[in-house]
Amino acid sequence: MKNVNDKIKVYLITGVAGFIGANLAKRILNLQNEKIHIIGIDNLNDYYDVKLKEYRLSELQKFDEFEFIKCDISNKEKIGQIFEKYKPDIVVNLAAQAGVRYKYLPESRNYCRFRNRRNGEQQHPRFSRGNAFCRIAR
Numbered sequence: 204m205k206n207v208n209d210k211i212k213v214y215l216i217t218g219v220a221g222f223i224g225a226n227l228a229k230r231i232l233n234l235q236n237e238k239i240h241i242i243g244i245d246n247l248n249d250y251y252d253v254k255l256k257e258y259r260l261s262e263l264q265k266f267d268e269f270e271f272i273k274c275d276i277s278n279k280e281k282i283g284q285i286f287e288k289y290k291p292d293i294v295v296n297l298a299a300q301a302g303v304r305y306k307y308l309p310e311s312r313n314y315c316r317f318r319n320r321r322n323g324e325q326q327h328p329r330f331s332r333g334n335a336f337c338r339i340a341r
């Protein structure tokens with residue numbers, strides 16, 4: 204009978220060059236209590252300094268169990284191929300545009316204004332703290 208402990212657990216982590224993704228990958232790589240292989244995906248966008256992302260990747264690439272694939276998660280075909288090839292056991296999706304102001308500023312503002320008007324809460328502190336909350340609240 205096959206020893207389940209011998210099975211390599213395949214993780215797929217998107218946004219792996221990001222703050223949380225890179226730290227998560229490093230944590231898993233350091234666990235050493237199971238045989239693992241981590242496929243890390245990131246599009247390395249320049250929302251903030253790409254050098255920082257490259258540094259995080261260079262730290263992860265010191266581990267034989269880590270493999271990086273530069274890919275945008277919106278690329279359905281490539282993502283499909285990755286799933287087909289690696290058949291991940293665990294997928295952690297952290298690829299995201301951090302900072303909702305960057306991409307959704309007009310939409311969020313409109314939404315806040317709408318909510319504020321509807322509730323008569325123009326001065327409510329919840330809405331002045333940032334657009335992130337407003338998007339989550341929707």
Ligand SMILES: NC(=O)c1ccc[n+]([C@@H]2O[C@H](COP(=O)([O-])OP(=O)(O)OC[C@H]3O[C@@H](n4cnc5c(N)ncnc54)[C@H](O)[C@@H]3O)[C@@H](O)[C@H]2O)c1
Nearest residue numbers: 218220221222223224245246247248275276297298299301
């Ligand atoms: N950092 C925090 O304190 C925090 C707290 C709560 C939730 N989150 C959420 O966790 C997730 C990750 O946060 P983070 O702080 O690591 O952000 P981050 O910006 O450091 O990392 C996100 C990574 O995703 C990559 N990425 C973005 N769009 C992509 C795409 N289309 N395809 C492939 N890669 C893409 C970026 O290049 C980046 O490296 C986000 O969804 C964020 O909203 C973060």
